[in-house]
Amino acid sequence: MTTRKITPFLMAIFMSAPLLSSPSAETAQPNQDTFLTPYSAVYSTIWKKGISLKVEGKQILTRQNNDLWRFVFSANSLLASLSESSTFYVEDHQIIPTLYQYESSVLGKKRSAVLTFDWDKNSVRNDIKNKPWNLSIEPKTLDKLSIQLQVRQDLKMGLNTFDYLIADGGHVKNWQFKREGMETINTKIGRLSAIKIIRTDNLEKGKKTSFWFAPSLDYLLVKLEHKEDGESYYLDIDAFSTL
Known part of the structure; x- marks a missing residue:
């Protein structure tokens, strides 16, 4: 079957891979100064929904100055495009987002959103569809993109369960994950021993x-699988490099 490039819906959910020197053990406590390292990563994905749709996505993490970082994901094709970015700083190994931006276009239908975080007031301003409003948030609330970096950091800290608040779609949502164990997998960058974790807050909806x-x-993310209602989505690492 012929494959075409398109942006799968899950590309914006969970990919994160800043590259650092490997710790000596999974429970090693990362130094605050080496929490993040600028990098670029490329992933290939296949979304199966009746037909197979294939796309290449790219992530870039850069340091804006001594305090601010910018995390970007982008994917483009003839049928669709997606761009997400999160600007944030780090405090005690915690991602603190300041600005989240989202733009997508699928078959000519465009969507956009801008979330501005005000931590003095513990609120986020949502500018989706040019109808701004404010949402109260709790400390440590993340956006949909920065959660990727936080989960990866918490894995390095030796955690086994993961519980996060996410500002998304005008609501604060609770995303949860669980560590399942080690598996050996084949990738384009070699055969790797990897920690498997699963998302647990949406299992009752028939998703995995x-x-x-x-x-x-x-703790580079090297593989992802998603299944629900006859649909499936697969992600595999193609390449990565530090900047």
């Missing part, structure tokens, strides 16, 4: 999402 992180690559 699994992620694999490689400790030998400092």
Whole structure:
């Protein structure tokens, strides 16, 4: 079957891979100064919904200055495009977002949103569809993109369960994940031993999402699988480099 490039809906949910020197053990406590390292990563994905749709996505993490970081994901094709970015700073190994931006276009239908975080007031301003309003949030609330970096950091801190608040779609949502164990997987960058974790807050809806992180690559996300209602989505690492 011929494949065409298109942006799968899950590309914006969960990919994260800043590259650092590998710790000596999974429970090693990262130094605050080496919490993040600028990097670029490329992933290939296949979304199966009746036909197979294939796309290449790219992530870039850069340091804006001594305090601010910018995390970007983008994917483009003839049929669709997607761009997400999160600007944030780090405090005590915690991602603190300041600005989240989203733009997508699928078959000519465009969507956009801008979330501005005000931590003095513990609120976020949502500018979706040019109808701004404010939402009260609790400390440590993340956006949909920065959660990727936080989960990866918490894995490096040796946690086994993960519980997060996410500002998304005008609401604060609770995303939860669980660590399942180690597996050996084949990737384009070699055969790797990886930690498998699953998302647990949406299992009752018939969904199953699994992620694999490689400790030998400092917990780089190397594989993702998602299944629901006859649909499936797969992600695999193609390449990565530090900047």
